[in-house]
Amino acid sequence: MLEFSQQLINGLSLGAIYALIALGYTMVYGIILLINFAHGDIMMVGAFVGFYSITLLGSNIVAAMIFAMIACAILGVVIEKIAYRPLRNSTRIAALITAIGMSLFLEYATIFLLGPQQKVFPQSAFPLQQYEIMGLLITNKDIFIIVSAVVLMIILQFIIKQTKTGKAMRAVSVDREAAVLMGISVDKTISITFAIGSALAAAAGVMIGVYYNTVNPLMGIIPGLKAFVAAVLGGIGLIPGAMVGGFVLGILETFVSGYGSSLYRDAVAFGVLILILLIKPTGLLGKNTGEKV
Amino acid sequence: MSIIEIKNLAKSFGGLSAVLNFNFRLDENELVGLIGPNGAGKTTVFNLITGVYKPDQGSIIFDGEEIVGRPPYNICARGIARTFQNIRLFNDLSVLDNVKIAAHKDVSYGLLSTIFRAPAFFRGEKQIEQESLKYLEIFKLADKKDELARNLPYGEQRRLEIARALATGPKLLILDEPAAGMNPQETKDLMNLIEWIRSDFNLTILLIEHDMSLVMGVCERIYVLDYGQIIAHGKPEEIRNNKQVIQAYLGEEVE
Amino acid sequence: MQEKKRNWLSFGGEVLILAAIFTIVQYAITAGLLNQYYQINLASMVINIILAVSLNLINGFTGQLSLGHAGFMAVGAYASVIMTNMLGYPFIAGLLMACLAAALAGFIIGVPTLRLKGDYLAIATLAFGEVIRVVLQNIDAVNGPAGIVGISRLTTWPWLFGAMLLTILVVVNLVNSSYGRAIISVREDEIASELMGINTTSYKVLAFVFGAMFAGLAGALYAHYFYIIKPETFNFLKSFDILVMVVLGGLGSTTGAVIAAMFITVLTAVLQSFPAIRMILYALTLIIVMIYRPQGLMGNRELSRQTFGRIWGGRK
Numbered sequence: 001m002l003e004f005s006q007q008l009i010n011g012l013s014l015g016a017i018y019a020l021i022a023l024g025y026t027m028v029y030g031i032i033l034l035i036n037f038a039h040g041d042i043m044m045v046g047a048f049v050g051f052y053s054i055t056l057l058g059s060n061i062v063a064a065m066i067f068a069m070i071a072c073a074i075l076g077v078v079i080e081k082i083a084y085r086p087l088r089n090s091t092r093i094a095a096l097i098t099a100i101g102m103s104l105f106l107e108y109a110t111i112f113l114l115g116p117q118q119k120v121f122p123q124s125a126f127p128l129q130q131y132e133i134m135g136l137l138i139t140n141k142d143i144f145i146i147v148s149a150v151v152l153m154i155i156l157q158f159i160i161k162q163t164k165t166g167k168a169m170r171a172v173s174v175d176r177e178a179a180v181l182m183g184i185s186v187d188k189t190i191s192i193t194f195a196i197g198s199a200l201a202a203a204a205g206v207m208i209g210v211y212y213n214t215v216n217p218l219m220g221i222i223p224g225l226k227a228f229v230a231a232v233l234g235g236i237g238l239i240p241g242a243m244v245g246g247f248v249l250g251i252l253e254t255f256v257s258g259y260g261s262s263l264y265r266d267a268v269a270f271g272v273l274i275l276i277l278l279i280k281p282t283g284l285l286g287k288n289t290g291e292k293v
Numbered sequence: 294m295s296i297i298e299i300k301n302l303a304k305s306f307g308g309l310s311a312v313l314n315f316n317f318r319l320d321e322n323e324l325v326g327l328i329g330p331n332g333a334g335k336t337t338v339f340n341l342i343t344g345v346y347k348p349d350q351g352s353i354i355f356d357g358e359e360i361v362g363r364p365p366y367n368i369c370a371r372g373i374a375r376t377f378q379n380i381r382l383f384n385d386l387s388v389l390d391n392v393k394i395a396a397h398k399d400v401s402y403g404l405l406s407t408i409f410r411a412p413a414f415f416r417g418e419k420q421i422e423q424e425s426l427k428y429l430e431i432f433k434l435a436d437k438k439d440e441l442a443r444n445l446p447y448g449e450q451r452r453l454e455i456a457r458a459l460a461t462g463p464k465l466l467i468l469d470e471p472a473a474g475m476n477p478q479e480t481k482d483l484m485n486l487i488e489w490i491r492s493d494f495n496l497t498i499l500l501i502e503h504d505m506s507l508v509m510g511v512c513e514r515i516y517v518l519d520y521g522q523i524i525a526h527g528k529p530e531e532i533r534n535n536k537q538v539i540q541a542y543l544g545e546e547v548e
Numbered sequence: 549m550q551e552k553k554r555n556w557l558s559f560g561g562e563v564l565i566l567a568a569i570f571t572i573v574q575y576a577i578t579a580g581l582l583n584q585y586y587q588i589n590l591a592s593m594v595i596n597i598i599l600a601v602s603l604n605l606i607n608g609f610t611g612q613l614s615l616g617h618a619g620f621m622a623v624g625a626y627a628s629v630i631m632t633n634m635l636g637y638p639f640i641a642g643l644l645m646a647c648l649a650a651a652l653a654g655f656i657i658g659v660p661t662l663r664l665k666g667d668y669l670a671i672a673t674l675a676f677g678e679v680i681r682v683v684l685q686n687i688d689a690v691n692g693p694a695g696i697v698g699i700s701r702l703t704t705w706p707w708l709f710g711a712m713l714l715t716i717l718v719v720v721n722l723v724n725s726s727y728g729r730a731i732i733s734v735r736e737d738e739i740a741s742e743l744m745g746i747n748t749t750s751y752k753v754l755a756f757v758f759g760a761m762f763a764g765l766a767g768a769l770y771a772h773y774f775y776i777i778k779p780e781t782f783n784f785l786k787s788f789d790i791l792v793m794v795v796l797g798g799l800g801s802t803t804g805a806v807i808a809a810m811f812i813t814v815l816t817a818v819l820q821s822f823p824a825i826r827m828i829l830y831a832l833t834l835i836i837v838m839i840y841r842p843q844g845l846m847g848n849r850e851l852s853r854q855t856f857g858r859i860w861g862g863r864k
Contacts, residue, residue, distance in 0.1 A: 035667050086839045092666050093613050094842045097795055100788060101834025108827035116824075228671070267682040270675040277672045278660050343743055369745035383736035385848070386729075393726065394733045395744040400726040407725040408718050414725065421726060461745045 002135050007258045008251060013142045013211065015250020016149035020204035021227030022234070022242035023156065024197030030173040030237035031193045033092060037099035038079060039201055040224015041106035046072045046202025047215040048110065054125040061126050065148070065206045069199035076198025077191045085187070103224075110217035118216035121209040145207045152203055153243060156196065160239065169193055173237070226253075226269040233276050235283025244284060295354075296321045296465055296497045297342070297373075302351030304341055311337040312521045315351065319465070324491055324498045326508040328532075329518035330541055335501045336378055338518070339467055343375050344368040356464060370398055374463035376454040378470050378501075382442040388453055389438035392425040395460035399424070428456040432486075448479050452486075459494065466490070468500040472507050480504055484511050509533065517541065570709050577705055591773045593813040594708040595766045598715045600793040600809040601802055602762035605719050607791070608799035608848070609728070610755040611735025612662065613670040616677030617763050617790045619657075622782035623680060624650040624764025625771040626690055629699050632772065639702040643711070643768050650764020651757050653680070658756035662749060665738075674784055684779040695778030696771075703773040711769055715762045720802055722758065731755050735800070792830050795837055798844030803851035808844075 021043055028036045046068040053064040083102050087095045129140040160166035168189045171179040180186055208223060209215050230249040234241025249269060257265040276283060295318045302315035311334045319325055327335050340346045342353060344365035353360050360368050374395075383391050402417035429435040432452040437445065442453060451471060458466060471487070472480045484507055491498050502508045508515060509529045517525040517532060519541040525532060532538055573590070576582045582590070599617065606614045624646035631642040661672040685693045722728050733741035734748045742748045771777045793812050797804030819826035837844060 035671065083835050083839070087842075090838075090842055093611075093670075094838045096613065096667050096670060097791070098835050098838040100791070101831045101838065103831075104788065104827055105831035105835065108824045108831060112824040112828060225674075229675075232671070264682065264686065267679055270679050270682070273675045274661075274672060274679070277664055277668055281664060281668055345739065345743070364747075365739075365742040366745050366747045369743055375743060377740070381737050381740040383733055383740065386732065386736060390729055394729045394741070394746065397726050397730050398745045402726075404722075404727065407727055408721050410721060417726070457744065
């Protein structure tokens with residue numbers, strides 16, 4: 001039981017990270033039906049911005065996270081403008097290929113600029129402390145990750161449910177043409193969606209830096225793919241789905257590597273993806289919609 | 294002898310019933326119209342018959358066999374072909390290829406002959422080509438066989454769709470607004486063509502049409518659909534004077 | 549009759565050209581005119597051509613975006629090495645087993661996934677490709693992540709040339725037939741195709757199985773040329789590599805795929821010392837092609853006798 005609870009806690013912080021990245025995937029998919037393959041790499045850029053603001057500017061972890069979020073929000077908007085906007089009316093396959101291109105570009109541009117080596121996240125920025133509560137080991141990293149993820153999700157919920165911007169985002173995702181007729185600027189709304197999604201990814205990037213202690217230019221690929229799986233698992237396009245999917249996947253993965261083989265850890269996400277796509281492609285919380293003839 | 298018999302067909306989308314308690318039969322070689330105001334569920338009926346949608350309940354007996362639950366390609370192979378309300382040609386393929394694709398089910402050569410270019414391949418291709426050209430000639434499209442389907446004028450695209458549907462060798466041909474967007478002369482030519490196809494190919498034809506002159510002119514019987522239910526059916530003159538029908542239309546079309 | 553005669557003449561011409569290419573290269577190799585560096589790149593080029601042409605059958609002609617091509621390559625590579633190195637069968641048996649195993653994998657993966665559409669399919673194939681890799685990493689009999697080393701070099705120029713010719717021939721003949729038209733109609737409008745009596749699922753699976761089969765063939769040639777195979781070699785970045793060639797050449801153009809595969813191989817060789825720049829160029833290629841020429845260099849047209857005829861002012 002103790003072992004189980006311990007795994008659960010480990011799974012929760014991993015799940016929180018997945019959930020944050022998955023939110024960006026799902027928001028972008030919800031609004032322009034694009035799997036933003038570069039999303040994991042935006043997270044990587046966020047991790048690097050966090051890394052450099054700690055090592056070069058000497059900022060603390062919270063400030064680093066805010067810097068990373070701002071930088072990636074801008075990056076997300078620029079990517080959308082340059083690469084995705086021209087393709088808004090072309091096929092979804094074309095847009096997906098562009099996103100793959102953008103993903104490769106971010107990865108290898110980073111390698112070109114900063115070298116392929118991984119960099120060690122400075123310990124001093126976040127001295128590790130362990131607490132023992134009822135026999136369970138909890139680190140301040142876990143607490144930091146889970147708390148900041150939950151805070152960010154609450155803020156996101158507030159933006160989407162309560163603000164005018166959030167309403168515009170929901171409107172555009174339901175019916176873009178109708179939204180235009182209602183005087184909503186679709187371009188602006190899509191930009192804001194990318195900004196928010198990328199900022200969340202950046203926060204997750206800093207968290208991964210803290211969690212694994214290292215950053216490297218290809219660090220976005222696997223968490224990015226897994227977060228995508230989380231988004232599909234929960235029902236892509238649905239914000240609560242991304243959160244549920246992220247936590248479910250994080251916990252599942254921790255259990256597999258805890259009780260089974262860590263070599264199969266990476267296969268968990270893909271196995272889950274295949275199962276969900278074959279059994280219920282709309283995800284846990286999704287509804288079926290047929291094609292119109 | 295009925296070619297198709299539909300009983301108690303029902304389909305709803307998200308709690309809204311699009312088609313309800315739909316009963317209907319066509320005899321061989323009939324030419325029947327299905328009319329009704331916009332949103333009455335006409336196209337949904339077509340989609341149910343051709344297997345695009347699965348009905349929530351009811352049965353469709355075609356040529357003596359239940360076809361509910363069969364995939365669309367199988368229903369087509371059994372002898373139901375259709376056209377689409379919003380034309381769905383293979384736009385980037387040639388006019389001839391559009392028809393050839395529909396004639397694929399008669400392909401006489403196998404994959405091995407294809408890969409090794411055996412004589413059977415050339416014989417089979419020649420046969421498909423001649424067959425397809427025959428349909429293009431009927432619809433006066435033979436001289437445009439190498440053009441891309443997307444480059445045809447609207448009326449010719451509609452005709453190509455019918456040619457393509459015929460090439461699948463149907464017993465029942467379903468036309469979804471074949472005269473939409475045509476001028477009166479084109480509509481008139483189309484009417485003649487439809488009647489001629491029916492007798493020449495010995496087909497049963499079911500059509501949805503808004504153009505009342507066309508429906509009243511060629512159809513022997515008419516079913517009227519409103520809110521997913523048949524509200525009247527009979528000969529054109531009976532429909533013309535049916536109070537319920539008039540009300541359904543007047544209540545709907547405020548122009 | 550006249551036309552038939554001309555067709556036979558040009559067919560003969562093509563055979564002559566191909567035979568000449570084959571002989572010249574074979575002579576250059578045996579006479580020692582091509583050093584090791586050029587030979588390696590030549591082998592890569594041919595393997596890339598096979599991969600690009602076969603992926604193009606799935607992505608270009610059938611319109612089903614597959615991101616798992618490297619997985620089938622892996623299946624072929626491992627199957628062939630098991631046959632030759634481990635069980636001692638001749639190379640041809642290894643090649644046949646590679647084709648068979650990859651085609652079977654294509655069938656097993658294709659049947660459930662090809663029900664999915666567009667980007668869902670893309671992601672599912674990517675996931676399956678990765679699953680193949682992870683499974684190989686966990687099989688001790690094939691040395692897990694370390695892979696198999698010391699594979700004998702059995703891939704020679706005649707094998708490469710023959711395999712490439714076979715791939716192109718099968719794909720071109722398949723596409724230009726009633727079956728090919730059925731496959732293309734799936735790409736054009738799946739619903740209309742289904743309603744015209746085409747069993748779209750089975751044609752998607754057919755194209756997928758053929759594509760996977762030739763990817764397996766390419767994998768076998770690769771394994772027996774480069775001595776060593778590791779699961780990591782066949783990750784999704786390799787699939788993206790092949791995708792770049794297909795996209796650049798033009799989705800639905802076999803000649804486009806061939807030209808792009810040749811070009812990308814040369815580019816890779818030239819930029820060997822600058823892997824980051826190479827990948828940045830790949831990335832920019834994908835983005836720029838999609839934005840400015842989404843149909844690729846060749847679109848869905850083919851480079852053919854007619855094209856040359858037009859260029860040289862001849863009649864069509």
